[in-house]
Amino acid sequence: AQSVTQLGSHVSVSEGALVLLRCNYSSSVPPYLFWYVQYPNQGLQLLLKYTSAATLVKGINGFEAEFKKSETSFHLTKPSAHMSDAAEYFCALMDSNYQLIWGAGTKLIIKP
């Protein structure tokens, strides 16, 4: 069965520091992977997606993620955190039935 695991329900970083949000997946077929962000009381916004074209994927707002098949990981990074990055981040896997299988989410807290 396919699944997504996000390590850390909360991650706290200082403004200007590196952001690293971890996502591991389990899939018996080549995965399609996504990162979404959700601001309070809002819907989900796509940050980036991996569709096998390139292992390093660049997204919006300075975020990027690297697909590592050997580690079954798709971690999200940003070199320098900004206060406006405070939100909840979700990693998701698209299955063969066009369903998004979601991780539990990681709340990113930015310390001034």
Next chain:
Amino acid sequence: KAGVTQTPRYLIKTRGQQVTLSCSPISGHRSVSWYQQTPGQGLQFLFEYFSETQRNKGNFPGRFSGRQFSNSRSEMNVSTLELGDSALYLCASSSPGAGPTDTQYFGPGTRLTVL
């Protein structure tokens, strides 16, 4: 281009009632998916419609149903509401190809509270 819209944004119902939520996809999108988001269970897939046909369904009881109209607008209905149905219900639409790599664009959600 207008985004995905959902109405109403907030809803309060009592146990046993039924509710209908509406979703208007981005113009030209034919696939609409519905998700339930709760603090305890996280995001869970409800169902997906493509060109008026339910293409896929998640693991929810039959009280949860949906439909899609010829203009791609979709509705979901929950009958005999239970307290546990309190959640944020999110609708997402995707582009005409509606393949597995197509991006799903989400609406702001409908916050349902069951008392």
